[in-house]
Amino acid sequence: xxxxxxxxxxxxxxxxxxxxxxxxxxxxxxxxxxxxxxxxxxxxxxxxxxxxxxxxxxxxxxxxxxxxxxxxxxxxxxxxxxxxxxxxxxxxxxxxxxxxxxxxxxxxxxxxxxxxxxxxxxxxxxxxxxxxxxxxxxxxxxxxxxxxxxxxxxxxxxxxxxxxxxxxxxxxx
Numbered sequence: 089x090x091x092x093x094x095x096x097x098x099x100x101x102x103x104x105x106x107x108x109x110x111x112x113x114x115x116x117x118x119x120x121x122x123x124x125x126x127x128x129x130x131x132x133x134x135x136x137x138x139x140x141x142x143x144x145x146x147x148x149x150x151x152x153x154x155x156x157x158x159x160x161x162x163x164x165x166x167x168x169x170x171x172x173x174x175x176x177x178x179x180x181x182x183x184x185x186x187x188x189x190x191x192x193x194x195x196x197x198x199x200x201x202x203x204x205x206x207x208x209x210x211x212x213x214x215x216x217x218x219x220x221x222x223x224x225x226x227x228x229x230x231x232x233x234x235x236x237x238x239x240x241x242x243x244x245x246x247x248x249x250x251x252x253x254x255x256x257x258x259x260x261x
Contacts, residue, residue: 117223134158134160134215135156135158136155136156136157136158136208136211136212137155137156138154138155138200138203138204138208139153139154139155139200141196142154142171142195142196142199142200143193143195143196148175148195148196150168150171150172150175150199151164151167151168151171151172152164152168154171154199154200154203155167155203155207155208157207157208157211158211158214158215160211160214160215160218161210161211161214161215161218161250162250163207163210163211163214163250163252164207164211166250166251166252167202167203167206167207167252170199170202170252170255171199174195174198174199175195175199178194178195202252202255205255206252206255207252210249210250217229
């Protein structure tokens, strides 16, 4: 597996959040002077992994079994659906093929490439944009999104890119 660990903060469970500066740092700008009874929380450790192999003989990995991404942006769900679509499209012509037909190798090559070339970088970008920590940076990002949504050509292109419709080649029959 290819792993890039997040080493900023260890994964911990904290039961007394009023004494944790990490919780205060996040909640204070949102709550101001109001108090929020937070009984327990866990630090989310963002990480991404891509399996070294997506296929071994007649066994195929798809979705989170093949590649784990941060939850930001929905790239894991999108890429998992595309994995299954590509695999089904690759397997369908072989269901009636003679037994000596060679095994499917394009699935692993194509889908692993998409995970590394498209999904991982998009997830990194989504995560960085979600973690903007100043009001000015968040406002600037919101203005960019609003401008993108206001231009139908740019909006369509953005939706197509995020849904990965342009990153899924047709399976080789």
